Amino acid sequence: MQRLNVGLIGCGLMGNMHAMSIVNCIEEGVFAGKAEIKLHAIADVDEKTLNSRSDLYEVPVRTTNGHELCISNDIDAIYVCTPTKFHAEFAIDALRHGKHVFVEKPLGTIPQIRDMIVARDAGKAKCQVGLVLRYDPLYWYVKKLVADKAKDFGPMQNVIFRDDQDYPYTGTGSHPSTWRADKDIAFHGTLFEHSIHDMDQLLAICGDVESLAASVKFFNNKPDIEDSATLLLNFKNGASGSLTSVWYAADRDSRRCEIYFKNAVLEFVPGALGIGSLHYKVLTKPDVKVEQREIQDTYMATMFKGLRVPPSHAYFYETVAFMQSIIDGTPTYNALEAALKVHEIIEACYMASREKKVVKL
Template sequence: MTNDPVRIGFLGTGFIATYHSKSLKRGGAHIVRAGAYDPDADRAQAFCLASGHTMCASEDEVIASADAVYVCTWTSEHKRLVGKVIAAGKAVFCEKPLSPTLAEAEQLVSEVNASGVINQVGLVLRHAPSYLWARELIAEKKSGRVMNVVFRDDQFIPIQSYYASDWRKDASRAGAGTLLEHSIHDVDMLHFLIGTITDTSMRSHNFHGHPGIEDSVSATLQFANGAVGTLSSIWHDNLTRPSQRSVEIFCENRTITMRGHEWFGPVEWHDSDGVTGSLGADELLTRTEPLAYGASNADVAFVHAVSTNTAAYPDVNVALQAHRTVDAMYRSAVDQGRNVSISD
């Protein structure tokens, strides 16, 4: 354990790098702003001016300047850059998805595990108060077993508006469309809330016509504990709906509904004995702070893990489980919805 501030570097200075940078500030993380690099020099300059990072001329310069590096580039660059960071023995925060393909994600995970560096992945909903609370409600004995889950996620296709990202319509950089790029979060939350998914069947379609970028997906899911469920993920053109998640969880004696803000709720529940409840905003934050791994702010938790030399969460192994499920879903869709076992 050291009291020294953690020197943080950034590779990629776009949308999500800006989110993490602001989150570090908001959370009062004990850091020094080290190097940042982006081949888009205008972007890098704007990011550095706003955040106080030093604009670097190369990836290597950033890695040399830092104790821990955020990899916030488009997806196809993650594996190569994570490889560089771990080769230098530095801690790494890698954005999701880990890579465009399962094979690359598996390779990345095995390299990170072999290196032993502290690592965290941008599956940030694992720190979100609403999901932490829903998990508590499910775990309560009086709920009974989970029978069914309905998870729906719709977002405007993020190649427009404030995302303005060309790479999300390019399968060589993004890997695929709404399921891998966006709803890998949802698959991860289904694991987090309900448990291991053993089998899936999926149908998908590509309305926008960008090759390899599916924009409408429906999957049925079988969980190891007997629960069943569905996931729908849509990229549409309704700019007034940036990212809207709606989750209903049906237990034997409790129904849990999440239709509000994905972070601040409210989470609502309705029990067989007539008890109903709703928790959101400040009270939700206070009640779930002790449930979050490290801190409810994922970036503060990462910095804390680095400065105390302890494991960060969620790490690449957590992300790999979501990648394996997503890959099975895509294999099912290619085969017109054939059932695919995740262990296949």
């Protein structure tokens, strides 16, 4: 039976979510009989957090130096869940030492991402990026529905995507992470740190972007960390669309998307960790509400054939997918190249806003 000892670097908000998902994967016996998985080591610079998480998940090895995990012969795979500035540093070190790597988004600068690709290609290790909405059943189902109903819906014309979230850098709210107020650590604000997920899904559902314009603004006395971004996008399939991304003081974390076709309209509202709602209407036919059970069952039957995967949430599903790619030797669904494309578009948005021009891709 294959052994898979996992190390976790960074056990704050996202690190804890991934630790919980790893442990759940083990407890549910998803890969029973195929692999023996163990959360073997945790690293974090904050000793209080380190000890708390290690005790909670009964992890035998703990250290304040993440590089010790990268070079350890006892570790087979590493999750990099540090603040953004350190993603490339630890991911590259782990890949160079032959470790499979799961690295949270955003990855870093464009040159850093290319260095990660070089490090991965120099060996045989897998590298998966934490673009978690790819594993959300609702987004997955919407992508499938748009493809399956292409003839009924007709050509895509327009998409409106809105994403608003309470300030993450206050240390409170739904995503407490005070380091996101520091440009040297986070690099950018809501568009880069948060709505990179939204851009990834727009590409998945609507296809590649041909050109774009953007307005990036700063309202909360943090001149380097934007809290408002509005993008105007032209897709290669002929559709146009907008993405609005906001950080603000209201206690809310919400997304909504509307897609307009020649013959139809589709709208969906994701849940926080649940499935949310999905409706569509074609011509004069009655409005169709897709039941959550239909979304969940179709997703599970397609994504995880032959595995004992219980209904859960997207973070758990992406953990299962990462483990499966290692155990079965299959490609990762969201590899570095896909993430690079999203990062390049986000950087083009900053350029478009800064130079007040339309950017062609």
